Amino acid sequence: DTGVSQDPRHKITKRGQNVTFRCDPISEHNRLYWYRQTLGQGPEFLTYFQNEAQLEKSRLLSDRFSAERPKGSFSTLEIQRTEQGDSAMYLCASSADVRSGELFFGEGSRLTVL
């Protein structure tokens, strides 16, 4: 296992379509995070899981967004009825212990909504 992997790396979709991103964390990490990043901004927290439990969701996460982590392994982030404002880089990170500050990020999934 060489790190956090995300798929797809790039997605172009039309407004109103649904998209789903997948994240495979480092296998021994029990915490998994989703962040969103737009140009010139730092990563903004969306949601996180400890094992299969979704423990916190940001107010940025509207009803059109849903995240799952079945069996505490990989996670999916689905965006329904995409809007142009959803265009961003969606970053996944995992960690074994958040107190160390070391989140391991994937390379991200870039979404473009036309």
Added chain:
Amino acid sequence: EDQVTQSPEALRLQEGESSSLNCSYTVSGLRGLFWYRQDPGKGPEFLFTLYSAGEEKEKERLKATLTKKESFLHITAPKPEDSATYLCAPYSGNTPLVFGKGTRLSVIA
């Protein structure tokens, strides 16, 4: 609400020209402050954790320091490969990490 401000937003240096990046924060009960590096089109990469005021950490040409209200990332004799965006994130014990907007560093040969 936790707040993080990084300055400058962008910094252009000549190779070998040392400088510092600033991260100011207002966080209740700081438990740590983290620095990350982000290359274009990639996810952030962890650099340092600082746990208490007065602490310093070093890695190659980078040195991070922490006071009660801010942290500095000092870059000594930078090289073009140090060009990246540097992000800081104070940690109060409440997940998740809140990141600053970052400083975009360009080092020109």
